[in-house]
Amino acid sequence: MLTQVSLSIPAGQRVLLAGPSGAGKSTLLRAMAGLLLTADQGDFSGQVLLDGDDVAETPGRVGLLQQDPLAGVVAETVGRDVAFGLENLSVQRDEIWRRVAGVLAATAFPYPSGHPTAALSGGETQRLALAGSLVLGAEVLLLDEPTSMLDVSSAQVVRDAVRRETVHRGTTLVVVEHHLGPWLDFADRLVVLGRGGRIVADGRPDEVLRRERTTLASEGVWVPGLPAPEPNRIDEGVVEPWPLEPFTSTGVRLGNTGGAAIVTASGIQVRRQAHLTGGRGTQIIALDDVDAALHRGRTLGVTGASGSGKSTLIAVLAGLLEPNSGDVMCAEHLGPLRRRRREPRPWKWRSAELAARLAWVPQMAESGVVSSTVFDEVMATSRAVGRGEGSDVARTHRRADAILETLGLSHLRDASPYHLSGGEQRRLMVAAALVHGPHGLLLDEPTVGQDRATWAAVVGCIASAQSAGAAAGLASHDLEAVTALDADPLRLEHGRIG
């Protein structure tokens, strides 16, 4: 994974660590925290020293923010979660709550300390985890893509908070990031980890950027000032929607209805109850009076701050959530037959009927894994809807191979999905959503953790599926992806159309 990596970081230095998806950035960060053996399998040789001592022997001096914020939640309420590290440092109670209030204010966290952690969105959980790391005032702070799930303005707030909380303390900082731009004026040093886990560039950010511009771009680093790459389109034949059985026999082809809405949501409201023990709880209105539609050959681009309801809207359009009020209807010809009439409401469909029509890429990629190898993972849905047998096998295999190749996953064909990096896992979910040829494609933050090359591949696959006749719905804070797909914008603010 990592080979012969040697780094010496002076106290107080602020280091940006960049490199392609799957290069081993997160692994290097865990090694620096002395926590490699807690969670990883494999062999580890070499040492990590902090002021001359083995870092594993001096815990508490190094803080680490992991890529997946959900796994870091340890308490039922926001305040107790942030307080966890302070308790471990034996800080007195009054001081704990003073510092918790301070860091929640500094990171502009939108909820009070009694708010249930279960009610937070993905981006909000990421901000909570950051607050929990910042509050410790550790000598060394390691941040793994700390703003990956945040919209532009929240990300700015978070970066300002990191700057404020670390500069005056002289904290040593290592930040893993794909997008260098916003961190550049703050960093003293840029280290680039190349494919194969070797350091390929190291030095002052401006010098490295001047000297190694082309190397960096070819390693997939988002070099500031360089326009987003062209989407890497794939042969439309391998991503086109698969004809649905009843229509091929009656001769109704889906190709005739260009631009038509295939799923329409009107006036939907979704409420959610977040429980705390003892019957206390908070009711959250995730979506309120929202209209949205997926059109053939188009992309709906859902944007908005974290917690604004993007994921909920995508789940509703994907037929995974029944709205509390309002309607979600598919186009007449798309509904599966029930006795004499067609069922138009996607949340009512059987699992196989749904999968044949609409696909979903979850925000938390790991929870979407259903198989034990990468290849089985992308074949799973085709097999479940009966496209993995008989004469269809060859065609499905061809699609699977081409899509895996484009998304840079071919060499991992036999690997376990759980052993992939965060960015690879997300691309696997995109591949798994495309192979069986759904007519609607719902994607929740599909470009998180992608380098330039893999970003171009992910966006290219979506663009090609769209021009092959699929309808896409994208929830993302990645405005470049929204632009590249020429998406119809829909901006949510606190669950309403903004």
Place this chain on the structure above:
Amino acid sequence: MSSPGPLSLLAACLLPVLGAFAVDSARVGLWGVGVELVALGWLARDPRRSVKLLAFGILAAISIFVSTYLYGGRHLDESAAAALRIVYIVLPAALLTPVIQPAELGDHLAQRLHLPSRPVVAAVVALQRIESIGEQWRQVQQARRARGLGPDNGVVRRFTGLASTAFAVLVVSMRHTASTAVAMDARGFAAATQRTWAGPAPWGWSDSIVLGLGIGLSLFPWFLFPWFF
């Protein structure tokens, strides 16, 4: 009066177990359950979860009743007593465990009972994880449904679907556990032999009253019931 803390509530859940041994007739059992309901019912805060938990207990009680009746010589009173014994044990837990907050329980176990802090923290985080398993179950089920592997075609598919969802949740939970361990250590838990607690652990009048009720319920079937009647 402040609301009672987790230790007295926990005691009131456990103490009636001692009383259950003395439930030897349907009459004692019915009175006992009635007294329990009055003594502890006012403390319940989450009726929906209490009813859910109680349903499991009643299911167990019914199966005990049926088997004792069929295989134990068809004594109605004896079988009813056996069933009510179960209800007498389960009812306090059903009423009170939904009120106990994991974090508060940790605060009290460590500061009032002076249990070692590391196992207490581990237990509190584990309890908190149990809460999140419900959410994980929902996510895994959503993902499987979207992938065409949802449990909705026939009884067999439903059953195997349930099994594979459970397996997937298990795998995700175990992966999360490893990440959670890293996250906890990264926030100083690895070095924390001594630690403080963000929440206080007061013992108030209400705690003494609830503890008294628990003791009363452990004695009621033994002594108080014969004394009253």
